[in-house]
Amino acid sequence: MTFPPSLPALDVEHMQMHAAVGGLRLNVLYIRSGTFLQSMPAHAHSGKSYELHYVPAGRGQLIADGVRYPIGPHTLYMTGPDIVHEQIPDPGDPMREYCICFEALPAGEHADPDSSAIAELFLRTAFWHGTDTQQLSDLFERLSREADLQSIGYYMSIRSLVEQIVIAAVRNYACNRLSAHAAPQKTLDDKRLVLIEHSFLSASDTLTLPGLAQTLGLGIRQTERTLKQHYGLSFTQKKRQARLSAACSLLVTTTLPIGRIARRVGFATLESFCTFFKKATGISAGEYRERRQEER
Template sequence: MRGARNAMTHFPIFQDSLRLNTFKKGELPLFITHYPVRSSYPNHHHEFVEISLVTEGQGTEIVNGAEHRLKPGSICLLLPYHLHALKLDEGKPLHKFCCMFDMNVLFQSDFAEVGRWLVKLSDDTAPFYDLPAGPFEALRSVLFALEAEYGSESPGKAGFMRIKLLEAIYLYFRNHPGFAAFDPPAASRPGEWDIVKYVNTHFLDESISLEEVAARFGVSVFAVRGAFKRLLGKNFLEYLHLLRVRRATSLLTATDMSVAEIAYDVGFSSLRSFTRVFKEATGVSATDYRKRHNER
């Protein structure tokens, strides 16, 4: 059972421009717009992946407590566990593309490396960076084409948008300063990336377990263990804890939620388990982690 929440606690806002149930069968679960941001917005998160590209103006984006100055060419790829906010420079609007889409779109067997790159994004690999002039123009052109197709009723619309989205994602990773750290993908077996995708979208569920995942996909627990070890270099529980600890560090640095509230929010059934796992992963307690961040 989730812990009781103090009414005065500041929680991040859950904010989605789209939800899966708003799409008809056969439609691509994607939303894109190019718009002027006229006011700052507070810490929030989404169920969907979001890619944003600044085209005009300046400001500051805060992702999981880390700040990045924005300018034309600043790009960011946000996963569901990322908490983010935006601060505008006083009196100066900022123009940007915002493209939100279901993570499932990128876990296709033909593009296995994209799924691997996504799950490799971590606290050590910043989700934001500044594109050089050439790649900036290339990506801006791709996103303009994607936005135009999004507003059309052309034949093959979903397929065209998927191609343009993948082109944008490939440009993001190819130009990422840390791209060399994204290892070549290991060979996957049928259905393995579906298992990884499921864990990435359900890791906050308290009931998720190795046995539950194996039963859901009709495979043995040994097959699930092998998939995670081969594709990600970690066993199932290590990876599940990694996702939960990432989320917890975001909440510790970006909210005033108590450690107990965070423990239950990220899927642990007890504060004791969370405390042990968090310290094993980070080397410090959750309380000390928050103190160190606040002292920076």
């Protein structure tokens, strides 16, 4: 698609981009925006190509396969393979349009059920016209900024935004119907890793190896092996690390006396805490607090 004479704010044509949405593989041919100052002649796309049109402002008419449709602010329309269409702007309020053209192919047999449902709905909707309900303006504005600024990671961000825009289009087709399929659940190993993180953060003062093993549903040796695998530390080393982190945080974020901090992180005496802290950091707890307060 070539826009009539205008000043396009977005033109992503030479960037090679492949995206994936559910059970769809997308080969993005171009992304553009512009203001229609004259009519776009009737045309159609190739047998695998879809063109997503979003009009954030302005007015006009769309003629698709001989049928006229109104175009106004927040109009979304999709023109798929072999859909002959032309756009006619309102001379007094010419429409602005974002446009993404891509080839769309099924991802294959290994897509999950929800992904397959997205692909099926998309591929069988060769034409759709309606008012956007998914805040596409925000997504396209973010895409424009990414393309303009080209900050680190902009290519990945643009690809992600294209995927979100296509999902938003499908949600418009489906009138926001709920997914019929649950999201994949964490593996048991991942759940245990979350429990380990939570245990050391919330109970580093009282946590014991048998207690952690019971929480994880593992034996003591298995628990030790799990800690070694994920952190490269024994239980004792990991507990010391957690207690030191908790102590440092309390020293910086509170005005608690050092003796109370020692008890809060599980030390029976101030002396044992001070010995532990200086050995771990090279300075006393009081010096640590002073230095960090100066930095802040």
